[in-house]
Each structure stands twice: as C-alpha cells, then as structure tokens.
Amino acid sequence: MALEYNKKVMQYFLNPKNVGEIKNPDGVGKVGNLTCGDVMWLFVKIEKDKIKDIKFKTLGCAAAIATSSIITELAKGKTIKDALKLSNKDVVKALGSLPVIKHHCSLLAEEALCEAIYDYLRKKKRPIPKFLEKKHQKIKKAGNVCK
Amino acid sequence: MEKIYLDYSATTPMAKEVVKAMEPYFSEKYGNPSSLHALGKEAKDALEKARSSLAKSLNAKSVEIIFTGCGTESNNLAIKGVAFANRDKGNHIITSNIEHPAVLNPCRWLEKQGFKVTYLDVNKEGLVNPKDVEKAITKDTILVTIMHVNNEIGTIQPLAEIGKICKKKKVYFHTDAVQGFGKLPIDVKKMNIDLLSASAHKILGPKGVGLLYVNHNVKIEPIQHGGGHESGLRSGTENVAGAVGFAKAIEIAKDMKKEMEREKKLRDKLINSLLKIEGSRLNGSRTERLANNVNVSFKGVEGEALLIRLSQERLQVSTGSACSSKSLEPSHVLTAIGLTPVLAHGSLRITLGRYTTEEHINHAINVIPKVINSLRKISPF
Numbered sequence: 001m002a003l004e005y006n007k008k009v010m011q012y013f014l015n016p017k018n019v020g021e022i023k024n025p026d027g028v029g030k031v032g033n034l035t036c037g038d039v040m041w042l043f044v045k046i047e048k049d050k051i052k053d054i055k056f057k058t059l060g061c062a063a064a065i066a067t068s069s070i071i072t073e074l075a076k077g078k079t080i081k082d083a084l085k086l087s088n089k090d091v092v093k094a095l096g097s098l099p100v101i102k103h104h105c106s107l108l109a110e111e112a113l114c115e116a117i118y119d120y121l122r123k124k125k126r127p128i129p130k131f132l133e134k135k136h137q138k139i140k141k142a143g144n145v146c147k
Numbered sequence: 148m149e150k151i152y153l154d155y156s157a158t159t160p161m162a163k164e165v166v167k168a169m170e171p172y173f174s175e176k177y178g179n180p181s182s183l184h185a186l187g188k189e190a191k192d193a194l195e196k197a198r199s200s201l202a203k204s205l206n207a208k209s210v211e212i213i214f215t216g217c218g219t220e221s222n223n224l225a226i227k228g229v230a231f232a233n234r235d236k237g238n239h240i241i242t243s244n245i246e247h248p249a250v251l252n253p254c255r256w257l258e259k260q261g262f263k264v265t266y267l268d269v270n271k272e273g274l275v276n277p278k279d280v281e282k283a284i285t286k287d288t289i290l291v292t293i294m295h296v297n298n299e300i301g302t303i304q305p306l307a308e309i310g311k312i313c314k315k316k317k318v319y320f321h322t323d324a325v326q327g328f329g330k331l332p333i334d335v336k337k338m339n340i341d342l343l344s345a346s347a348h349k350i351l352g353p354k355g356v357g358l359l360y361v362n363h364n365v366k367i368e369p370i371q372h373g374g375g376h377e378s379g380l381r382s383g384t385e386n387v388a389g390a391v392g393f394a395k396a397i398e399i400a401k402d403m404k405k406e407m408e409r410e411k412k413l414r415d416k417l418i419n420s421l422l423k424i425e426g427s428r429l430n431g432s433r434t435e436r437l438a439n440n441v442n443v444s445f446k447g448v449e450g451e452a453l454l455i456r457l458s459q460e461r462l463q464v465s466t467g468s469a470c471s472s473k474s475l476e477p478s479h480v481l482t483a484i485g486l487t488p489v490l491a492h493g494s495l496r497i498t499l500g501r502y503t504t505e506e507h508i509n510h511a512i513n514v515i516p517k518v519i520n521s522l523r524k525i526s527p528f
Contacts, residue, residue: 005455010455013452013455014456014459016525019524019525034488034489034492034528035488035489036488037449037468037477037488037489037492038449039526039527039528041527057525057526057527058525058526058527059447059448059449059525059526059527059528060449060452061449061451061452061468062451062452062455064449064452065452065525
C-alpha cells in the first residue's frame with residue numbers, strides 16, 4: 001500500500017518545501033506523538049496579522065511529510081483569520097488525494113497550524129476565539145491517542 | 148532503472164530452471180492426476196516425483212507430504228486439523244507471540260471455538276526458551292507450534308530441543324518453516340517434528356504452492372473437504388505445475404550451505420556498515436540469525452518514509468513501521484522483543500537471496516545513510 005500515493009504527494013514528500021525551524025518564532029505548533037509515529041512541528045513568523053514565514057519539521061510517513069509541506073504553502077501570506085479557516089479537507093484537496101488510511105496526516109497538519117496560531121495569540125496575550133480555544137483543548141486532550 | 152531487490156523474505160523471483168520445469172504442465176502435459184488415462188498418469192507421475200524429492204529433503208516419506216496452496220494454508224491445516232482431531236485428548240495449544248499471523252490468527256480463531264492457547268514470550272533476541280515450552284505443557288496440551296525462523300528478524304528457534312521435549316511429553320510439534328525451508332537443513336525425524344509448513348515462493352519457486360509435512364502417526368482432520376485428494380487431507384485438483392516447480396526449487400537449494408555462507412558474508416558487511424550510523428540498533432540475534440536477514444532500527448526516521456525514499460534509489464526493502472501496515476499497528480515481533488514504538492516505527496528489514504550480489508550490498512551501504520540523513524534533516528528529533 002505504500003506506493004499508492006499520487007504524483008503530487010510524492011513530489012511534496014521527495015522535495016518538501018519550507019523545511020526547517022524559524023529562529024525566534026512568533027508561534028510554534030507541536031502535534032502528534034512518538035508512540036504513534038507521527039510528530040509535526042510548525043513554526044510561524046507573523047507580521048501585521050499575516051503569516052510572513054512558516055516552516056516545519058516532521059517525523060513521520062510520506063503522507064505526514066507531504067501534508068506538512070503543503071500546509072506551509074497554503075498558509076503562507078494568509079491572514080491569521082484565513083489561515084484558521086484551513087481544514088484538513090483543503091490539505092487533501094491541495095494534494096489531489098490521499099489514501100483513506102492516511103487522512104489523519106492531513107488532520108495533523110490542520111491541527112499543527114491551529115496550535116501555532118494559538119501559541120502566537122497566547123504569547124501576545126491577545127483574545128483567543130472561542131472555537132480556537134475549544135480546538136486547542138481537544139488537540140491537547142487527544143495528544144496521546146494514536147489516530 | 149534496474150531495481151535492486153532486497154526483500155527475499157517477502158518473496159523471491161522464480162529461477163529460470165523452475166519456470167522451464169513447470170512449463171510443460173501448463174501446456175502439453177495438462178492432465179488431471181486423478182484421471183486414469185495416459186495424460187492423467189503423466190501428471191500423476193510428475194506430482195509424485197515432486198512429492199518424493201520434497202519428502203527426501205526433509206528426511207520424510209512421500210506419503211507424509213501434503214501439497215497445499217500456500218504456507219498460510221499449511222499452517223491452518225496443521226493447527227486446526229490437529230486441534231479438531233484431538234479434542235478428546237485435550238484443548239490446549241502452545242505457541243509464541245512472534246509467530247506469523249498465519250499461525251497467530253488460526254490460534255485466536257480456535258480460542259473462539261473453546262480451545263485454550265498459551266502465547267509464550269521470547270527473549271530480547273527473539274528466542275523461545277525450550278524450558279518455557281516444557282513448563283507450559285499441561286495434561287490438556289495437544290499441540291506446540293513454534294516457528295523455525297522468524298520472518299521479520301530472522302531469529303532461528305531451537306527446534307531440535309523443543310522437538311525433544313514434545314516427544315517426551317507426547318505432544319504434537321508443528322513448525323512454520325516457511326522462512327527456513329531450503330535455507331537451513333531440516334531433518335524431521337532427528338528434530339522430532341510432527342508437522343512442518345513450507346512454501347515454494349520463498350526459495351525461487353512459484354507462488355500458489357505450499358506443503359505440509361504430516362508424520363504418519365499424527366491424528367489430523369482435513370479442513371477442506373471434497374474428492375479426497377492428498378490422502379484426504381486437502382481435497383482439490385492438484386497444482387501439478389506448482390508441485391513440479393517446488394521440487395525444482397528445492398533441488399536448486401541443495402547447495403544451501405555454500406549459498407548461506409556467501410549470503411552471510413554479504414549480510415555481515417551490511418549489518419556492520421549500518422550499525423555505524425548514529426542512533427541505529429540491530430533487531431534480533433547476532434548469532435542465532437538466518438544468513439539472509441538484516442533488521443535495523445534508526446532513531447528519528449519513520450520506516451514508510453525511509454522505504455519509499457529507498458525505492459526511489461532502486462532499493463526494494465521492507466519495514467515493521469505501523470505507518471506501512473494496513474492496521475497502523477507497529478510490528479508485533481519488534482514489540483515482543485522489547486522495542487519501543489519509536490524504534491519499531493524506524494525499522495528497516497533487508498533480506499538477501501540467491502541473486503543478491505556484492506554490488507547490490509555496496510549500493511545499499513552507499514544509499515541508506517544518505518537517505519537517513521535527508522529524513523533526519525526534516526525530523527524534529
């Protein structure tokens with residue numbers, strides 16, 4: 001089943017964009033856990049409420065690396081408000097398709113972005129939208145359960 | 148670009164000689180061995196000749212070899228067949244927790260039918276302790292089933308010692324020898340093995356044919372009923388071409404000692420090189436290990452990602468990572484030998500075979516560290 005990935009997923013897995021860490025990031029989102037085999041870290045730099053720079057580091061399968069990579073591209077340049085609207089469906093759509101068993105990787109990407117923005121808002125002591133607070137709590141709670 | 152196949156424990160290419168030996172039985176020699184005419188006799192003779200060669204390779208009698216469709220079927224027949232035929236004697240079966248699913252799942256199914264199963268733990272190298280087998284045997288025990296060589300980590304079990312215990316305790320001993328048959332010498336009489344499963348496609352033979360050796364004293368029932376083929380134990384028109392191919396494959400395997408020495412040198416070269424990579428560890432035993440098996444875990448790398456990147460570099464290998472499995476569970480074998488999920492996710496299995504060359508191994512040695520480094524650059528750990 002390993003090679004059921006489409007060309008675009010393979011392209012993003014083999015040549016991922018925006019790999020690395022940002023020095024002094026404005027926000028960091030860390031999701032997944034080692035037991036499950038997928039860990040995703042997203043770093044964001046935010047200027048005038050826009051995502052100016054975004055980078056990732058991921059330990060995981062080809063799908064986890066591809067979804068990490070594409071979410072950085074989808075989020076870059078977007079306002080915080082618009083970035084928070086990005087869902088795992090957008091991630092799958094941008095990649096064309098993902099094997100059903102790998103859909104949890106797209107969710108991981110969505111959650112990593114939310115967590116990075118949450119981290120930014122929290123550090124800046126800015127109000128956190130209710131839905132984001134709820135989502136953050138949910139992600140934190142589910143953190144040790146493999147999807 | 149030519150692919151470099153290093154996944155021989157999954158399956159092997161067929162030897163040209165095997166294909167050639169089988170060909171007539173698809174075309175001009177197409178008879179049904181059950182038919183009484185000349186074409187039928189021709190097929191029957193070929194089938195029996197194949198049976199005889201395979202029996203000899205195990206030091207068994209021809210009548211003790213039952214052809215099946217695959218190793219999984221052989222295991223099912225052995226375990227369920229013995230269990231149901233010996234219900235009057237007891238309902239207890241002993242196995243290990245690192246068996247192939249083709250043994251574990253028939254055992255689990257039998258538990259639902261009222262049988263009791265003991266799953267023995269193995270040590271950190273993946274070895275079953277024969278003393279544990281002896282201790283687990285009760286008056287209700289009817290069958291011990293322990294694999295010959297583990298398919299993931301290549302650990303070779305002490306079959307002769309376990310066989311001795313089973314003989315002493317008058318309990319049937321079955322072994323799933325799918326990985327070891329044709330690679331290590333097996334003498335079912337000397338090793339006190341009552342039932343043994345083997346498969347052709349692991350030793351340059353065709354897919355779709357396996358065998359079960361059943362000692363003539365074993366009480367066993369068929370699980371597939373029909374026209375009474377294969378001494379009534381496996382009904383269904385025989386796969387003549389498959390049997391002929393299987394026999395040819397075991398003929399090729401006659402020089403196994405020399406071949407295993409050759410593979411062992413290549414394997415050790417590869418293991419020694421991979422263990423130089425930081426954050427790596429060998430899974431399984433260094434000494435009690437099949438000559439073709441390498442299983443190494445790397446920290447900070449996930450197996451499926453590693454596999455696909457290696458495939459881009461022509462290498463065809465395997466992993467015990469959950470992300471590569473349909474169930475998203477890490478390998479039960481790696482978990483049983485005490486690996487943390489993290490290390491199980493980062494495992495790589497490389498299995499050598501008859502057509503593996505030094506160039507192939509050098510390519511692996513050259514490519515694997517590069518790919519690991521590139522993935523570690525993406526990884527937060």
